[in-house]
Amino acid sequence: MKKKFEKKELINKSKDLSDWYTDVILKAELADYAPIRGCMVFRPYGFAIWENMQRILDSMIKEMGVSNAYFPLLIPYSLLKKEKEHIKGFSPELAVVTHGGGKKISEPLVIRPTSETIIYAMYSKWIKSFRDLPLRINQWCNIVRWEKRCYLFLRTMEFLWQEGHTCHRTHREAKEEVERVMRMYEDFYKDFLAIPGFLGRKSVSEKFAGACDTSAYEILTPNGKVLQACSAHDLGQNFSKPFKISFQDRDGKTKYVWQTCWGLSTRSIGGLIMVHGDDQGLVLPPKIAPVQVIIIPIFGKGKDFNQKILSFSNQIKKEIEKKGVRVKFDGRTQYSPGWKFNEWEIKGVPLRIEIGKDEISGKFLTLVRRDILNERLKIKNEKLKVKVQELLDKIQDNLYKKAKKFLREHTHEVSNYQKFKKIMRQTKGFISAFWCEDPKCEAKIKEETKATIRCLPKKAIEEKGKCLYCLKRANRKWIFAQAY
Numbered sequence: 335m336k337k338k339f340e341k342k343e344l345i346n347k348s349k350d351l352s353d354w355y356t357d358v359i360l361k362a363e364l365a366d367y368a369p370i371r372g373c374m375v376f377r378p379y380g381f382a383i384w385e386n387m388q389r390i391l392d393s394m395i396k397e398m399g400v401s402n403a404y405f406p407l408l409i410p411y412s413l414l415k416k417e418k419e420h421i422k423g424f425s426p427e428l429a430v431v432t433h434g435g436g437k438k439i440s441e442p443l444v445i446r447p448t449s450e451t452i453i454y455a456m457y458s459k460w461i462k463s464f465r466d467l468p469l470r471i472n473q474w475c476n477i478v479r480w481e482k483r484c485y486l487f488l489r490t491m492e493f494l495w496q497e498g499h500t501c502h503r504t505h506r507e508a509k510e511e512v513e514r515v516m517r518m519y520e521d522f523y524k525d526f527l528a529i530p531g532f533l534g535r536k537s538v539s540e541k542f543a544g545a546c547d548t549s550a551y552e553i554l555t556p557n558g559k560v561l562q563a564c565s566a567h568d569l570g571q572n573f574s575k576p577f578k579i580s581f582q583d584r585d586g587k588t589k590y591v592w593q594t595c596w597g598l599s600t601r602s603i604g605g606l607i608m609v610h611g612d613d614q615g616l617v618l619p620p621k622i623a624p625v626q627v628i629i630i631p632i633f634g635k636g637k638d639f640n641q642k643i644l645s646f647s648n649q650i651k652k653e654i655e656k657k658g659v660r661v662k663f664d665g666r667t668q669y670s671p672g673w674k675f676n677e678w679e680i681k682g683v684p685l686r687i688e689i690g691k692d693e694i695s696g697k698f699l700t701l702v703r704r705d706i707l708n709e710r711l712k713i714k715n716e717k718l719k720v721k722v723q724e725l726l727d728k729i730q731d732n733l734y735k736k737a738k739k740f741l742r743e744h745t746h747e748v749s750n751y752q753k754f755k756k757i758m759r760q761t762k763g764f765i766s767a768f769w770c771e772d773p774k775c776e777a778k779i780k781e782e783t784k785a786t787i788r789c790l791p792k793k794a795i796e797e798k799g800k801c802l803y804c805l806k807r808a809n810r811k812w813i814f815a816q817a818y
């Protein structure tokens with residue numbers, strides 16, 4: 335029996351990021367492997383993180399004036415085929431239903447790998463006039479893309495996301511929508527997930543299947559490789575033409591709409607875990623943490639004494655709760671305080687309050703921040719309510735600053751290809767360099783260094799330079815990195 339209560343040992347993050355990553359997800363009980371190849375189960379603690387992200391992002395989406403709706407999971411194969419680039423991009427990863435009700439069905443149905451086609455079939459029905467524009471809808475749903483490997487959160491056959499799909503009267507309006515959405519995503523990443531990154535436009539070879547243009551937010555993981563955190567696409571009229579989404583404009587002429595689509599998935603939880611976690615486990619930004627404060631009683635001998643601790647802890651819990659803080663009291667008696675400290679550290683709870691002999695008799699409480707574990711703070715009882723919120727804000731801020739510092743230290747300006755190769759072999763990270771915009775150079779660089787073009791930063795300016803690879807004239811510096 336005793337073995338069960340031994341504290342959980344974690345793999346060292348700096349030693350092996352990938353092993354640590356899986357280990358911390360399993361031990362913090364965020365997710366588990368499903369008995370289906372490529373699939374994972376969101377356990378309650380992991381799902382609670384997604385629920386928090388959903389709640390925040392959903393309100394940001396609605397604030398932009400976009401409404402939620404829901405479209406079917408199954409898409410007729412013929413619909414998916416309508417846009418050539420789109421079907422080409424997705425066909426290797428499609429899951430297709432061929433039988434229903436015990437019989438072979440006349441037309442195969444695809445389990446959505448994304449919902450452009452089913453949504454646009456409806457849009458063509460709903461849009462008739464310029465008065466019906468803009469049409470802006472978002473859906474929260476699951477997605478299936480055939481994938482045999484399972485890398486928890488980051489690469490799974492089924493994942494969850496939101497996908498926004500909008501139609502506009504002019505191309506300019508569609509482009510403005512992409513910009514607005516990317517600003518929203520950037521704010522969400524910075525303000526809530528405390529993750530800085532690069533926002534910009536993708537190169538032609540890296541854009542979404544069927545889009546004119548793709549914008550993305552790229553974030554840095556601790557081993558110097560990067561993740562695409564979310565993206566938004568300017569679809570131009572690539573879908574509105576085959577799907578016949580047209581409208582009668584003010585001038586009486588029939589025109590095709592201009593479209594955008596954009597999404598953020600549960601993959602973002604993978605980024606969150608990697609960016610902030612440490613050797614002790616997860617470190618969750620307070621704004622996203624399912625539990626922001628954990629109260630751990632240090633029970634002693636004697637029923638009366640323990641009763642005092644219990645009622646004092648409950649009183650503290652109520653006080654903090656009143657402030658709208660998500661707080662939990664771990665009163666389990668079968669585990670020691672040390673075991674619980676370890677457990678909640680692995681789970682990344684931002685703030686811990688310890689309540690023992692000194693705390694119930696004195697006027698001070700003992701608090702420990704998850705981001706600075708070796709510091710024990712003594713807080714006056716009457717100042718607790720204010721202090722807790724203050725500390726949560728400080729933790730949120732500190733996590734962002736730390737991540738920003740790491741990003742800065744791992745972003746280099748490089749003009750020499752030898753130096754570029756050396757960085758990509760060693761510390762990696764983001765490299766800003768001139769590129770002539772010829773896909774051949776892009777492909778060569780990828781082949782020789784594994785680095786791909788991540789984006790042309792939003793803030794990039796026109797300047798004169800030489801392509802990193804072919805030394806021909808280049809006008810802008812692009813961001814390169816190895817994909818995780």
Ligand SMILES: [Zn+2]
Pocket residue numbers: 769770771772775801802803804805806
């Ligand atoms: Zn070149």
